Amino acid sequence: MSEQNMQAMWRNTLALPGNLFRSIVRHGRPDSARARSQAVFSNLFLHIHSTRIHHRTLRFSTTADLGAISASLFLILTGTGIFLMVYYKPSVDGAYDSIKDIHYVIPTGRLTRNIHRWAAHLMVLSVILHMCRVFFTASYKKPREFNWLVGMGLLVVTLALSFTGYLLPWDQLAYWAITIGANIAASPRELTDALGMTAWFDPGGFTREMLLGASEVGPEALIRFNLLHCVILPIAAVVLLGVHFWRIRKDGGLGRPHQEVTPAGKGAAVSQQAGPAPVSTDSANKTWGLMALVPGRSPAADIEPSETVPAWPYLLRAELLVFMGTMLLCLVLGIFFDAPLKVLADPVHPENPAKAPWYFLGLQELVSYSAFVGGLFIPAVTVVGLGLVPYLDREKEPAGIYLDGAHNKRIALHSALFGTLCAVLAVAIPVNFGWLRDWFPGVPQLFIILFNPGTLLTAAYVAWSLRVAGRTGSTRSSAIALFTCFLMGFIILTYVGTELRGPNWDFYWSRSDWPVH
Amino acid sequence: MPSRVEPGRVTRRDLLGAAGLWTAGLAILGSLVGLMRLPIQRVLPEASDRFKLGSPEEFPPGSSKVLQDQQVLVMSTQEGIAVLSMVCTHLGCVVSYSGDGFTCPCHGSRFGPLGDVSAGPAPRALKWLEISLAPNGKLVADKGREVEPGSFFQARGKA
Known part of the structure; x- marks a missing residue:
């Protein structure tokens, strides 16, 4: 091998770490806005992010x-x-x-x-x-x-x-x-x-x-x-x-409001200092190759x-x-x-009692009225109903604000109270007065499947939400009512299942009241 | 212009292409549907549903005995012998027996002394299992076969 080749080989060996790194990462140090964008855009794992994000995204209150x-x-x-x-x-x-x-x-x-x-x-x-x-x-x-x-x-x-x-x-x-x-x-x-x-x-x-x-x-x-x-x-x-x-x-x-009111006041231009980073200035260098094709x-x-x-x-x-x-x-x-x-x-x-983990105890409470209704029907209705929400409620509304408007906040509060009351009644009535089977022995099973505290609770929530829809004429308000009701129902039933149910799924105010055997 | 009323000519290439595509798609779909047979076994790897109770003399009228391992209650009256499954008809927990009825620990179903639902979510009465007499004179019950509630078994030939 000639002297020259040997030298070239040596140089390449010395440059190996740098060349290896540059063959993997094709951009320079991420100190300019452009290189930072590239750092995200040209990395398989990072490119799931946008290269630039709205500064609102970083606030804790936006997403918690x-x-x-x-x-x-x-x-x-x-x-x-x-x-x-x-x-x-x-x-x-x-x-x-x-x-x-x-x-x-x-x-x-x-x-x-x-x-x-x-x-x-x-x-x-x-x-x-x-x-x-x-x-x-x-x-x-x-x-x-x-x-x-x-x-x-x-x-x-x-x-x-x-x-x-x-x-x-x-x-x-x-x-x-x-x-x-x-x-x-x-x-x-x-x-x-x-x-x-x-x-x-x-x-x-x-x-x-x-x-x-x-x-x-x-x-x-x-x-x-x-x-x-x-x-x-x-x-x-x-x-x-x-x-x-x-x-x-x-x-x-x-999701974020379309027109954010800046702290400087309504109508004021968004300050250059709004974000913690300098504004991108090299848009002229930006390549739009992929964007133009999509x-x-x-x-x-x-x-x-x-x-x-x-x-x-x-x-x-x-x-x-x-x-x-x-x-x-x-x-x-x-x-x-x-x-x-x-x-x-x-x-x-x-x-005895055989209890599921906490997040299923609300369901276990429903299942204790009817297996099919509590274990499959109501959960399925809930998931399908939740999935339909964005397709049924298509009102244009600024996203990113918790319960936009005093009106919707009031509806959420009322719905929370209504949802809590109904869920408490759904537990309290059967506990204190029994249910169909106690009142009419020999009632057909189909009646119990159709009319049990679980189905009636769901029906009450749906009726409440339809009433809100009727009064406000807003699908968003109706959705808020329904969601809040179901959320409160979930919380109350989970609490009852976790804390208030004892051996044989009987009702006890406290764990210390459980019979010892 | 091709339209719904007057469709344009379908070229041979388009026809063959579409036919190939649909054939491949249906073949894949068909194989997948066929493979769905895989999780369902032809023979279930399980012990027999039939089990021996013992000879009829072991259950004198007026007695009742819980066979814990088989999850059944053997009840003997003047009318005959009955075997009640102690698996709750609601969600399969094992009920406990207290002489005047059954209680389910999981969701609070309650059954009367003959297995009829008295409270709770259970959709139906406890199962009454079929009893037969083996050639050696012992009683055999079958968890896979039910009889009408209230039908007691008479161990004839003994009397």
């Missing part, structure tokens, strides 16, 4: 960070979940023991499991709160209807992940939850039996067999729920999350450059902070509070 918290929790759950899968054995003989091993023997196993459990609980909470935030700020409106639907899908997947997750330890909670869950899936039989058509049309039995892989809860069921929890549902969640994030950018960023609205159609800041570093920094805060919370909870593990599954003796 709930979406970012939910996403952080999903990441934490994926990480800890993979660690748990190292030792977890999805078999009836091995599951319980492997959880005990994880808890007592395996280094950091207990902390990992505790964090997984706390993150799961927090994720259900943050997803529900996130939905409330989006609803009350009217952020579901056109053009964000589809993303609201994707969010509904994510809510269902989150709940399904939680449900399938707490079955895996194969303890008493797991066994009886799986039994009850599978029978809720089979509960259309309640209706088909009442109509006398189960013999030739049995969707309930079919679903139950699909879930359990057998006619009773056993090894097949555990494998299927493990498959759902570790493979099918996480894949569904990742796909939906990807679409959900991507649509935020494609729908023009977070028909339709530009993703950043109505944003003034002066109102936006680069996503790098402001948004990414905020996201990192939220993630770290969430992780810290899970860590602290995981260190101080252990995830419970009940005794080994006993197919002969259910616990």
